[in-house]
Amino acid sequence: xxxxxxxxxFADLFGARTALSLACSSTVVFFLLLAVANHPAMLFIxxxxxxxxxxxxxxxxxxxxxxxxxxxxxMKFPGVTPTFLVKIVAGLPSGIFQVMFSVxxxxxxxxxxxxxxxxxxxxxxxxxxxxGGVLGPLTVRYSESSLLIMSIxxxxxxxxxxxxTQSVFWFCVIVIPMMFxxxxxxxxxxxxxxxxIPSSDTGTMLGLSASVKNLLRTVGPTxxxxxxxxxxxxxxxxxxxxxxxxVFVYLLLRPLKRTEARKE
Numbered sequence: 001x002x003x004x005x006x007x008x009x010f011a012d013l014f015g016a017r018t019a020l021s022l023a024c025s026s027t028v029v030f031f032l033l034l035a036v037a038n039h040p041a042m043l044f045i046x047x048x049x050x051x052x053x054x055x056x057x058x059x060x061x062x063x064x065x066x067x068x069x070x071x072x073x074x075m076k077f078p079g080v081t082p083t084f085l086v087k088i089v090a091g092l093p094s095g096i097f098q099v100m101f102s103v104x105x106x107x108x109x110x111x112x113x114x115x116x117x118x119x120x121x122x123x124x125x126x127x128x129x130x131x132g133g134v135l136g137p138l139t140v141r142y143s144e145s146s147l148l149i150m151s152i153x154x155x156x157x158x159x160x161x162x163x164x165t166q167s168v169f170w171f172c173v174i175v176i177p178m179m180f181x182x183x184x185x186x187x188x189x190x191x192x193x194x195x196x197i198p199s200s201d202t203g204t205m206l207g208l209s210a211s212v213k214n215l216l217r218t219v220g221p222t223x224x225x226x227x228x229x230x231x232x233x234x235x236x237x238x239x240x241x242x243x244x245x246x247v248f249v250y251l252l253l254r255p256l257k258r259t260e261a262r263k264e
Contacts (some may be wrong), residue, residue: 024128031120074205079196080258087189088212090152090247092158093240094182095216100224100236108233109168122172126179134180135187144188145255151184153248159240163233192256 027050028259049222073080081207097104105111105119158178166170190209194202 021132024124024131028121028124028128031117031124033134046101070204071208074197074201077197079256080193083189083192086247090244093243094155094215095189096220096224097236099217099220100228104233123175125184125252126175129182130180135183144192149248149251152244154181154250156241156244159237159244163237
């Protein structure tokens with residue numbers, strides 16, 4: 001509900017950068033409050049920042065992203081379908097790991113709930129720094145195609161490192177390239193998708209792109225739980241390595257063509 005109401009208005013009124021900063025800051029506050037929660041009331045209070053965690057997707061039109069006719073029309077634009085498939089396929093393994101992170105932290109790394117909350121806050125801080133101070137210069141200096149290929153290759157290596165990580169310390173080190181690759185991947189794929197369609201459809205495309213995360217959250221617990229229980233924590237990282245390496249090689253051989261359709 002918040003993504004469909006407050007998100008479009010806030011981002012359009014105050015700009016994408018302000019919305020991004022507010023969303024990342026709210027994520028940090030959310031997990032910090034969760035970490036220090038020592039009373040049932042805090043379990044409700046710590047949910048308040050989530051109101052501001054969904055202000056990022058901007059949207060100028062109120063079209064439904066669940067309209068199959070609209071989805072089919074958008075997919076017909078040059079470059080949209082391949083980019084969207086890359087976003088789903090390459091993003092699925094890392095999405096499974098994110099969904100399973102709390103389970104892995106408490107079961108595999110033996111973190112207490114409070115420590116898990118601090119870890120999530122650390123993830124939010126790393127993501128905020130990367131998105132606020134690193135992505136801008138990179139997008140100015142390098143092409144979107146190069147950044148996409150780099151992010152997928154890095155995600156593959158991160159998956160391999162995750163598979164063999166045995167301590168919290170090394171996981172905290174791996175978090176930095178992990179959040180960097182995820183941030184670059186999400187920003188670049190969204191940028192490529194919106195540049196491939198008319199500007200009047202930007203909001204609908206961003207909404208459709210955001211729905212991929214909900215798809216991953218739906219599939220992630222089942223797939224992640226099965227892998228973790230039957231093959232252990234390392235299986236999730238190895239699958240991330242293999243899937244992203246396949247996509248990485250594919251994009252090296254057949255790069256996504258850059259197309260722009262910014263007509264009203």
